[in-house]
Amino acid sequence: MTGAVHDTYVAALQHDSAGLPADARRVGVVRKPTSWFHGVVDENRPELGPPADLLEEFQALEEEFKVQGMCEEGAHNGAWDEVDFEERYRAHLESEAARAGVEDLLDLLDSGTDVALVCYENTDDKRCHRTALREHLEERV
Structure with a gap:
């Protein structure tokens, strides 16, 4: 049985609006969690956060787009596309730095544990x- x-x-x-299974393991995937972040997750895997250089490049471009008058959602998604965020992040997941974290999550899923990945970003429109x-995990299970 594989977890979801x-x-x-x-x-x-x-x-309390996440709609997760009650027993899902809440795994933070942020590089620099705030002190209160730890109170809502079971663990945090900073190695699964975006690499610092990618995040900094993305955030700088997002801010530049906002200064140019783009709405928050447009600036976010525009910067995402411009820096090839998803492709570069997926490459990070294959790196030595992230491999153990990915494998640990795959082991949890293989054991039948539901896993909920948690970060700060509200992704309704971003x-x-x-x-x-x-x-990436679903492709590997």
Whole structure:
């Protein structure tokens, strides 16, 4: 029996609106969690957060787009496309730095544990690395 992989964001967990199975293991996938982040996840895997250089490049371009007058969603998604975020993040998941974290999650899923990937980004209208990670895990299960 294989567990299911879900993704959500921290505010949805705080407001009990994530719609996750009650026994899902909540795994944070942020590089630099705040102190309160640890209170809503069972563990955090910083190695599964976006690499610092990719995140910095993305955030700088997103901010530049906002200064140019783009709405938050448009700036976010435009920067995502411009820096090839998903492709570069998926390459990171294959790297030595992230391999153990990916394998640990695959082991949890193989044991029948449902896993919920958690970060800060509300993805109703924005793209997020945790969704790319969820898809990567689903492809590997």
